[in-house]
Amino acid sequence: MEIIFLGTGTSQGVPPLATPNIEADLNNPKNWRTRSSIHVVLGEHHIQVDATPDFRTQCLRESINWIDTFILTHSHADHILGMDDMRSFCSLLGGVAMPVYSTEESLQRVREIYPYAIREKPEYKGYPAFALRTMPEAPKIFEVPGGRILATRLPHGSMESLGLIFEESSSGKRAAYFCDCKRLTPTAYKLAHEVDLLIIDGLRPSPHPTHLSIPEAVQAAQELGAKQTYLTHLTHFVDHDKVSTELPPNIKLSYDGLRVSL
Ligand SMILES: [Zn+2]
Numbered sequence: 001m002e003i004i005f006l007g008t009g010t011s012q013g014v015p016p017l018a019t020p021n022i023e024a025d026l027n028n029p030k031n032w033r034t035r036s037s038i039h040v041v042l043g044e045h046h047i048q049v050d051a052t053p054d055f056r057t058q059c060l061r062e063s064i065n066w067i068d069t070f071i072l073t074h075s076h077a078d079h080i081l082g083m084d085d086m087r088s089f090c091s092l093l094g095g096v097a098m099p100v101y102s103t104e105e106s107l108q109r110v111r112e113i114y115p116y117a118i119r120e121k122p123e124y125k126g127y128p129a130f131a132l133r134t135m136p137e138a139p140k141i142f143e144v145p146g147g148r149i150l151a152t153r154l155p156h157g158s159m160e161s162l163g164l165i166f167e168e169s170s171s172g173k174r175a176a177y178f179c180d181c182k183r184l185t186p187t188a189y190k191l192a193h194e195v196d197l198l199i200i201d202g203l204r205p206s207p208h209p210t211h212l213s214i215p216e217a218v219q220a221a222q223e224l225g226a227k228q229t230y231l232t233h234l235t236h237f238v239d240h241d242k243v244s245t246e247l248p249p250n251i252k253l254s255y256d257g258l259r260v261s262l
């Protein structure tokens, strides 16, 4: 399994526009963060998780040239607004729509934002086409050619986001993506117990009403017994080098372009 961190920043990206007093050192490229998203290669199967407003430049930067399955964790703007740029990936599928999996509530937002793309095949070559599918939620299992995916809802303010656990058939490795959440649920703890790789919301050092703070994320990672952890969805209050020295050895800050192979 390979996980490519396309973006690791909070909803505005880092640095945010028109903001004086950025705490992160902008001379360090690791403190420049596009909006949070990952690309997962499970066996030979390419899964794109979320499409941010930075999706186009993220794919160019990381040479993402194929998507088999798209999963939308939730419909906040920083996760959904790059979906129109999936049109080239739709074309590569050869005239069929890109399968788009999410909760029914988030799929409704996709219908509202992209009504022209809700079809089983592109209207014309080069147009986007999304085949909307309700994401199976645990204990249901979503089988894909390279393995399986378990999904569970996580609290995130007035909405819920999907937490995802990827299991690769060939290696037996497991990775969890818990981005955009205020806390983990008992189901999330059970599904991701002793996971090989945990990627978890760690917004900033101080508490926030809808996201995990860094101390809360560290505690959750330790309670899970995750073998290695990367914090994501980071704000400009998080300086990569400074905060990295304060974290336990198996917990690290992610950064754009990071690749982890399991
Ligand atoms: Zn977000």
Ligand SMILES: [Zn+2]
Binding pocket: 074, 076, 156, 180
């Ligand atoms: Zn969100």
